[in-house]
Amino acid sequence: MSTLYELTGQYLDIYNIDITDETKLDTLETIDWQKDFEEKVFGYAKVIKNLENDIAVIKQEESRLADRKKSIKKKIDTLKTNLQAAMEVSNNLKVDSSLMTVSVRKTKPVVIIIIEELV
Numbered sequence: 001m002s003t004l005y006e007l008t009g010q011y012l013d014i015y016n017i018d019i020t021d022e023t024k025l026d027t028l029e030t031i032d033w034q035k036d037f038e039e040k041v042f043g044y045a046k047v048i049k050n051l052e053n054d055i056a057v058i059k060q061e062e063s064r065l066a067d068r069k070k071s072i073k074k075k076i077d078t079l080k081t082n083l084q085a086a087m088e089v090s091n092n093l094k095v096d097s098s099l100m101t102v103s104v105r106k107t108k109p110v111v112i113i114i115i116e117e118l119v
Helices: 004-015 021-030 032-090
Strands: 094-096 101-103
Touching: 004 021, 004 032, 021 032
Parallel strands: none
Antiparallel strands: 094 101
């Protein structure tokens, strides 16, 4: 079976010949051009449809993964908050091991000055 490019070339070659339109149509029928062309068109359409479906599946998966990422980040924040609270309540602000050191740091307070004239 010919490629779409080859079928298009055949069509143009026949239509560029200086013969009657009826002879052109007969020539296309003789080489079964229309059937081959339609099969190729439907093949392309099927591939396009499959690729569009792939995009839809990927989009759903991206959404699912984004939701999962958000959930995991929320879980991390909760775990950090719980760990910090437990360490502060028990007054164990630093715990060392051979793998890691976990500590609660006191950050410097930030002073916000509101000038009413500028507000």
